[in-house]
Amino acid sequence: MRAALPILTVIAVIGVLWYAAVPPMNIRVSLDLAERMGESVTPEGVAERRALSIAQLLISNPDRIGETFRLERPRLPTPGQVLTELWATTGAMALEGRGFSKRSLIYHGWITLRSTLAGFALGLALGLAGAVAITYARVAEKSLMPWAIISQTIPIVALAPMIVVLSSQIGVEGRGLPKAIISAYLCYFPILVGMVKGLNAPTDQQLDLLKTWSASGLQSFWKLRLPASMPYLFASLKVGIAAALVGTIVGELPTGAISGLGARILIGDQFGTPLAIWAALLAAAILAGALVTGLDAMQRTVLRRRGEGA
Amino acid sequence: MSWLAVILIVWPLAWVLNIVLVRSAFGGSRAVALAVPLIFGATLLLLWEGLVRHFNVMPVILPAPSAVWSTFLAMRETLWGDFVQTVVKGALSGYAIGCLAAFVAAILIDRSSFLTRGLLPIGNFVAALPIVGIAPILVSWFGFDWHSKAAVVVVMVFFPMLVNCVQGLRETEPMQRDLMRTYAASYWQGMAKLRLPAALPFIFNGLKISTTLALIGAVVAEYFGSPTRGMGFRISTGVGSLSIDLVWAEIMVAALAGTCLYGVVAWIEARLCFWHPSHRK
Numbered sequence: 116m117r118a119a120l121p122i123l124t125v126i127a128v129i130g131v132l133w134y135a136a137v138p139p140m141n142i143r144v145s146l147d148l149a150e151r152m153g154e155s156v157t158p159e160g161v162a163e164r165r166a167l168s169i170a171q172l173l174i175s176n177p178d179r180i181g182e183t184f185r186l187e188r189p190r191l192p193t194p195g196q197v198l199t200e201l202w203a204t205t206g207a208m209a210l211e212g213r214g215f216s217k218r219s220l221i222y223h224g225w226i227t228l229r230s231t232l233a234g235f236a237l238g239l240a241l242g243l244a245g246a247v248a249i250t251y252a253r254v255a256e257k258s259l260m261p262w263a264i265i266s267q268t269i270p271i272v273a274l275a276p277m278i279v280v281l282s283s284q285i286g287v288e289g290r291g292l293p294k295a296i297i298s299a300y301l302c303y304f305p306i307l308v309g310m311v312k313g314l315n316a317p318t319d320q321q322l323d324l325l326k327t328w329s330a331s332g333l334q335s336f337w338k339l340r341l342p343a344s345m346p347y348l349f350a351s352l353k354v355g356i357a358a359a360l361v362g363t364i365v366g367e368l369p370t371g372a373i374s375g376l377g378a379r380i381l382i383g384d385q386f387g388t389p390l391a392i393w394a395a396l397l398a399a400a401i402l403a404g405a406l407v408t409g410l411d412a413m414q415r416t417v418l419r420r421r422g423e424g425a
Numbered sequence: 426m427s428w429l430a431v432i433l434i435v436w437p438l439a440w441v442l443n444i445v446l447v448r449s450a451f452g453g454s455r456a457v458a459l460a461v462p463l464i465f466g467a468t469l470l471l472l473w474e475g476l477v478r479h480f481n482v483m484p485v486i487l488p489a490p491s492a493v494w495s496t497f498l499a500m501r502e503t504l505w506g507d508f509v510q511t512v513v514k515g516a517l518s519g520y521a522i523g524c525l526a527a528f529v530a531a532i533l534i535d536r537s538s539f540l541t542r543g544l545l546p547i548g549n550f551v552a553a554l555p556i557v558g559i560a561p562i563l564v565s566w567f568g569f570d571w572h573s574k575a576a577v578v579v580v581m582v583f584f585p586m587l588v589n590c591v592q593g594l595r596e597t598e599p600m601q602r603d604l605m606r607t608y609a610a611s612y613w614q615g616m617a618k619l620r621l622p623a624a625l626p627f628i629f630n631g632l633k634i635s636t637t638l639a640l641i642g643a644v645v646a647e648y649f650g651s652p653t654r655g656m657g658f659r660i661s662t663g664v665g666s667l668s669i670d671l672v673w674a675e676i677m678v679a680a681l682a683g684t685c686l687y688g689v690v691a692w693i694e695a696r697l698c699f700w701h702p703s704h705r706k
Contacts, residue, residue: 121543190566254447257458258465268683270640272557272648273656273676276664284486357553364555368645377558384561384649396558403554 133194134184139169140191141183146176148186192393200394217374220398226375227363228402230291234298235359241299242306242355249307250314250340251332267304271297272365279366294375298362302355309351313344345421349414356406364399376402428475439468488670497674503659504678511656512682514571515643519578524635527583528628531590532616545591552584557645564649574646574655581642582635589634593627594620626701629694636686640679 146156146164157175158164164172173180184193192200201220208219216222245263248255279293317339325335367377376399383391443464446457470490476482477489484492497504534540560577567573597620605615647657656675663672 118542118546121539122546123543125540125543125547254444254461257447257461258443261462262466264687265680265684268637268687269676269680270637270644270683272641272644273660273679276660277669277672277676280664280669281487354553361555361557365557365641365645368557368560368648380558380561384565389562389565392558392561399558400554404550407550407553 130194133191137189137191137193138173138180138183141186141189142169142172142176142179144188144190145179145183145186146172149179149182188387188389190389192390196390197393197397200390201397204391204394205398220376220379220394223374223376223379223395224398224402227360227367227377227399230294230363230366230375231298231356231360231402231406233291234295234362235302235356237295237299238302238355238359239306239352242303242351243310245303245307246310246314247336249311263304263307266300271300271362272368274300275366294363294366297366298359301362301365302359305351305354305358306348309347309354310344313347314340316340316343316347342421345417349410349417353407353410353414356410357403360399360403360406428479432472432475432479435471436468439464485667485669488673492670493673493677496670497677500671500674503654504674506654507656507659507675508678508682510571510652510654511574511643511647512640512686515574515646515655516578516639518571519575519643520582520635520639522575523579523582523639524586524632526579527586527631528590530583531587531594534587534591535594541591541595545588548584548588548591552588556581556584557642560642560646561649564646569650570652571655574643574651577646578639578642581638585634585638586631589627589631590624593624596620596623596627625694625698629690629698632690633687633694636690637683640683640686644679 143164147161150156150159150161156179158167167175183189184196186192189196204218204220205224208216209221213219245255245259249259275293275297278296282293282296321339321343322335325339330338363375364377364380367375368381373382376395379395380392383389383395443461446461446464449457451457474489474491477487482489488496534544557577559580563576563580564573567576601619601623602615605619610618644657644660647655648661651658656679659675660672663669663675
């Protein structure tokens with residue numbers, strides 16, 4: 116409980132600040148809308164209102180403040196509105212038995228999750244292979260490592276549309292593969308770096324001990340290096356899965372995808388439905404939280420079995 | 426001689442050369458540390474060039490590196506304009522504001538251990554979220570010009586930077602802080618002479634992570650609306666109009682910008698954190 120109280124306090128403060136920010140953010144939109152509906156607002160006319168500050172508008176239209184929390188297309192929705200929208204596009208639809216219809220965020224979340232996991236698996240394989248190569252061959256370390264670092268300083272989003280174009284020209288159907296490549300690109304690096312550290316974690320003494328037992332290279336890999344790298348592996352997996360999710364969403368944003376959480380954000384932007392954007396963002400946040408928490412639970416189990424405690 | 430033959434001969438030769446270089450007596454020298462990745466990169470470029478030429482890949486699918494380079498030279502002015510719009514105005518201003526704000530916030534938060542315990546887990550969580558998605562919202566709030574790009578960058582770099590700064594400020598040991606107290610050091614003296622220097626490796630870690638995030642944020646934000654210049658704008662319209670060589674030239678600029686930015690931060694770090702084990706010779 117000692118840990119929960121500060122976190123809950125901070126979350127509560129953020130919530131209060133958020134609600135407090137809603138009227139100033141939305142008052143202009145709300146007044147414009149009310150005037151178009153034929154209601155009287157002070158002052159009248161968009162141009163007159165533009166000359167006034169937001170504080171003046173709020174003071175001269177106190178009865179309009181309530182309206183700012185209920186707009187259909189707000190500049191800043193309230194947390195409650197976002198949660199309602201999220202429920203309407205997930206839980207409520209699932210209850211009606213349309214959980215996997217194309218309007219439901221469960222469907223889009225599933226598409227995003229699938230590419231994220233595919234990219235994560237690809238990145239994991241790449242990162243592990245690279246780490247093993249670097250651990251056993253000095254030439255690999257010298258020639259690969261600088262490029263691995265440089266690859267991470269390149270903004271992948273610039274490459275994202277090209278990856279989509281290339282894979283469609285080569286004849287790959289659908290957007291699953293390009294998205295997976297983009298997320299693999301983002302997530303292999305933390306895994307590579309973590310595993311290089313992990314595979315080199317055994318001390319010289321431990322390696323020598325295995326040598327006195329005349330263990331082969333393969334045996335010392337499976338019985339010493341790999342188990343010793345587990346804590347490092349899980350730490351970098353958690354960073355990697357978050358990066359993989361970012362990669363998938365970035366892969367969905369600029370490339371005209373039609374399904375996936377990133378595509379929902381894009382479509383919400385094009386059709387001017389901010390609530391849809393915020394709901395998709397929240398869904399992405401929940402997905403990220405679930406993935407990281409899942410890996411965390413796996414880490415605890417594995418480490419406890421190895422007798423290292425939580 | 427066909428291009429395929431060139432590849433098949435040069436590739437293994439470069440491979441063997443690298444192995445020889447690393448195993449030679451100069452294996453640990455700086456020159457080898459620089460030459461080996463360069464040879465590796467040059468081989469990859471040659472592989473790309475050769476495969477494109479050998480299989481006659483159409484330039485609208487994948488242009489050869491030489492074609493990209495000539496486009497880069499021909500379009501220098503456009504590329505420079507895009508670079509200024511996206512990197513200098515959007516990414517760098519947002520990077521500076523975001524990192525500075527996170528640094529100041531970290532120092533303020535650090536004074537209360539209650540706030541630290543509350544904000545650190547939340548900051549860690551938010552740093553793992555796909556914040557890029559907020560780009561369309563910020564573009565609609567701040568308009569199409571570079572201000573909205575800078576805003577996206579600020580939001581993206583803030584949390585990783587905050588978490589690193591807060592963690593860095595907790596890096597000193599009670600013993601060291603007690604020593605400062607016995608010297609009758611004030612809060613700010615202790616900060617400037619003990620805790621900030623101890624936090625530098627963490628701060629630079631945050632700064633380095635943020636360089637890449639800044640460029641990603643600035644480019645993605647341009648996909649949601651921008652004036653008719655900027656790297657993200659050029660890339661998305663270039664893909665549409667099949668001027669793929671221009672897109673690759675733009676990618677080259679982005680890669681160079683990202684690498685240089687990272688390099689500058691890493692260079693400053695090596696100068697300021699010379700005492701840290703990871704930088705000792």
